[in-house]
Amino acid sequence: MVFNSLKFAAFFVVFFLLYWLIFNRNNKIQNLFFLLGSYVFYCWWDWRFLALIIGSSLVNYLLGIYIDKSENEKRRKFLVLLGLIQGLGGLLFFKYFNFFIDTFISAFSLININLSIHTLNIILPLGISFYTFRAISYLLDIDSGKIKPTTDWVIFFSYIAFFPCLTAGPIDRAKSLIPQLEKKRVFDYSHATDAMRQILWGLFKKVVIADNCATCTNAIFENYKTLPASSLLFGAFYFAIQIYSDFSGYSDMAIGFSRLLGFNVTKNFNFPIFAQNISEFWQKWHISLTSWMTDYVFTPLSFIFRTSGKSGLILSILINFILIGLWHGSNWTFILFGFLQGCYFIPLVLNGTLNRKRVKEGTHLLPSFNEFLRMAGTFTLVMLTVVLFRSETIGQAFSYYQAIISTSLLSAPKIPLDKAVKIVTIIFIIIMIIVEWLQRDKEHGLDIENIKNSFLRLSIYYTIIAVILIFAGQKVTFIYAQF
Numbered sequence: 409m410v411f412n413s414l415k416f417a418a419f420f421v422v423f424f425l426l427y428w429l430i431f432n433r434n435n436k437i438q439n440l441f442f443l444l445g446s447y448v449f450y451c452w453w454d455w456r457f458l459a460l461i462i463g464s465s466l467v468n469y470l471l472g473i474y475i476d477k478s479e480n481e482k483r484r485k486f487l488v489l490l491g492l493i494q495g496l497g498g499l500l501f502f503k504y505f506n507f508f509i510d511t512f513i514s515a516f517s518l519i520n521i522n523l524s525i526h527t528l529n530i531i532l533p534l535g536i537s538f539y540t541f542r543a544i545s546y547l548l549d550i551d552s553g554k555i556k557p558t559t560d561w562v563i564f565f566s567y568i569a570f571f572p573c574l575t576a577g578p579i580d581r582a583k584s585l586i587p588q589l590e591k592k593r594v595f596d597y598s599h600a601t602d603a604m605r606q607i608l609w610g611l612f613k614k615v616v617i618a619d620n621c622a623t624c625t626n627a628i629f630e631n632y633k634t635l636p637a638s639s640l641l642f643g644a645f646y647f648a649i650q651i652y653s654d655f656s657g658y659s660d661m662a663i664g665f666s667r668l669l670g671f672n673v674t675k676n677f678n679f680p681i682f683a684q685n686i687s688e689f690w691q692k693w694h695i696s697l698t699s700w701m702t703d704y705v706f707t708p709l710s711f712i713f714r715t716s717g718k719s720g721l722i723l724s725i726l727i728n729f730i731l732i733g734l735w736h737g738s739n740w741t742f743i744l745f746g747f748l749q750g751c752y753f754i755p756l757v758l759n760g761t762l763n764r765k766r767v768k769e770g771t772h773l774l775p776s777f778n779e780f781l782r783m784a785g786t787f788t789l790v791m792l793t794v795v796l797f798r799s800e801t802i803g804q805a806f807s808y809y810q811a812i813i814s815t816s817l818l819s820a821p822k823i824p825l826d827k828a829v830k831i832v833t834i835i836f837i838i839i840m841i842i843v844e845w846l847q848r849d850k851e852h853g854l855d856i857e858n859i860k861n862s863f864l865r866l867s868i869y870y871t872i873i874a875v876i877l878i879f880a881g882q883k884v885t886f887i888y889a890q891f
Contacts, residue, residue, distance in 0.1 A: 409453040412615055427441060442566050443566045454880055460536075474487055477545060480795075491543070492544065496540070503737075504539065506738065535575050535576070538575075538576065542580065546567075558582075559582055566571050567586050579674070582672065585762070602855065605857075607664035610658065612840075613654075616875055617650075617837060618658070618887075620833040620879065624642075624825060625798065628643030636822060637814040641817065655677075678691075678695065697735070704886070710729065718757050727750075734746065739801075742796070742797070744805075745797060748793050749793065752789055766779075773846075836875075
């Protein structure tokens with residue numbers, strides 16, 4: 409049951425009406441209804457894994473209470489370690505077990521030893537990467553004294569299974585989301601209307617931009633051996649736009665649905681395609697994951713390596729981004745992706761410009777020439793590395809890269825699709841980029857309450873709805889749902 413489906417629309421409408429009209433009189437009952445709704449949403453995907461998320465919630469709920477009560481430091485650390493083993497253990501089994509087995513077999517085959525170890529037919533549970541990180545941060549924050557554990561199991565279970573963000577984030581921290589579950593929520597019409605605008609913009613990016621880009625991307629990547637290098641460059645461009653509009657579109661919808669239910673969740677994207685260096689890009693891309701890894705991985709590592717100066721900082725960054733890559737999936741392509749992203753930071757560290765904020769040079773309507781060059785350069789670096797996301801193996805990715813480095817790069821691109829599809833896709837990409845550039849200081853691309861002309865506003869809404877309906881027949885799953 410994905411956000412861009414009629415099933416979810418029907419589910420959410422019924423849930424929304426019951427949530428505000430029937431169950432809003434008592435906060436505890438409303439939270440219980442929210443939890444049941446989250447489990448219905450989860451069971452719609454696969455009811456067999458419901459016990460897994462409930463069991464994880466129960467273990468972390470009890471550990472949080474006992475960690476806070478324990479005055480013995482060794483016992484506290486043991487309980488935290490137990491929570492990490494439980495969370496990461498489940499993640500390693502479901503997401504990485506077959507990867508480790510295949511890597512182990514391949515390593516021994518290099519020395520002519522053939523092992524007869526079989527992989528397992530493992531189904532990846534919905535949202536396990538996201539709710540596991542929520543649980544881990546909860547325990548670590550209790551241990552560090554940043555938060556106190558909740559003793560209301562309904563609130564904690566709802567925090568873990570929070571259905572608007574269950575499939576692909578954002579990864580909210582307990583210090584932000586649990587207090588919102590604890591207090592009574594009041595329906596706010598102005599917030600609800602803006603939430604609807606954000607959902608509409610997210611749906612537009614997913615259905616119109618991402619899904620059309622997927623058609624172009626598939627046509628190029630499936631035929632890359634027979635196409636000129638210029639076409640392959642377009643393939644990398646289309647996929648970069650696809651993965652951005654797909655994931656940021658999902659995040660806009662997740663945030664919008666959360667706001668309709670009275671919750672403010674973490675902003676996950678801040679128009680990263682306009683970033684002027686790789687550091688700024690990762691401050692604007694998948695913000696909840698970047699900040700999570702910064703707090704719980706990079707910061708401790710940089711403290712450990714603090715005596716090594718810039719070398720220690722570079723090593724911390726590389727390890728952090730290799731783990732970010734690995735978080736995305738059990739494939740060497742993701743690990744290499746993370747490593748390359750970490751390498752992009754090295755010039756910034758060596759030049760001492762890692763955290764330097766740039767002064768705006770252009771106008772609101774147009775960037776300066778230097779800003780444009782920096783944005784184009786950063787996007788190109790990201791565009792080339794996301795080829796690894798689309799490739800099944802490193803060998804395939806390098807074959808794609810090798811095919812790009814050709815004299816045919818200067819030839820006219822050939823994409824095996826109808827001309828109309830290519831033209832329409834490019835037009836909508838340009839529209840999205842223009843809109844988001846003009847709205848880059850706002851919360852989302854359709855944050856247009858400042859337009860006083862109601863006829864113009866309604867025209868924009870109905871035009872977007874009409875375009876979405878035209879392209880709604882495509883069935884392309886959210887990319888980050890697999891992570």
